[in-house]
Amino acid sequence: MTEVDLDHHRSGDAVTAELRADVVAGLTAAQKWLPPKWFYDADGSELFEKITQLPEYYPTRSEREVLAAHAGDVAKLTEAHTLVELGSGSSEKTRLLLDALTGHGTLEAFVPLDVSESALAEAAEAISKDYPGLAVRGVVGDFTQHLGLIPGGRPRVVAFLGGTIGNFLPAERAAFLHSVREVLDEGEWLLLGTDLVKDVRILERAYDDAAGVTAEFDKNVLRVLNARLGANFDLDEFEHVAHWDAGNEWIEMRLRARRELTVEIPGADLTVTFAAGEHIRTEISAKFRPSGVEAELAAAGFALEHWWTDSQQRFGVSLAKSVRG
16 A cells, blocks of 8 residues: 555654543533544544444535535635645545546645544545545644644645534634634635534434444443543443534534443543433534524634535535635
């Protein structure tokens, strides 16, 4: 397989320290929580790829439909020399963009960034093999911390797809969009995927599939804590819950304790007790309205240039240009 360059900005010790800090903060809170980025070890990345293929999980198909229809427009409008993909995963949908940008004749480099080294290396190697002549440089890092270290020539288009922007709380989302704007020059681009508000039954099925794959993915965060911090979570003692918060217009994924439990986490020097029925919130997935997306982009220093949706109006993809502050 073709070798590609990987820039490492997450050492094992630093990752463990970050995990420890998140676990202490989240599991000692009045309402327990854990950040969703800890789903994504090698097993978690594989489980998420399975989720994207489930019949209930429409976002991946809907976004792919939009990109298939409009990747050529993205190429013509941006004339990007570098495509940066944040949270790249398998980079499957990105091939639509790569095809359009290489076909347009401007693309020189592809820079995928992901926290999962295994998923990143596999995707980057496959793309390097399939796109000869394209410089591929993977970045093992956290897109909330390492945006300023992304290589690549101008103009750039940063792709943040899959609706992952919805995993941030509103204040975090605003800070993240500002951080993207800060690393871009005026006139560079952000391509953003946002899942849209829709029928609650469609949403809840998408996050609690009949085959139980999402439940296994949700529990994978406990496997990570067991493996990295020596915790003794019994996964069978927790059940997956997908809850629609109508006030905030987001889905919450939670793990609910089936009975009273005490869990030891030696690597965080922590003992955690759970009441029967107590939850750990493991993810929010905010759903958006077009006017809200435009307003949030504008607040961060982006002008919305194009807004596209799939045929069922389930998922929105926006192309925004960085403007003078």
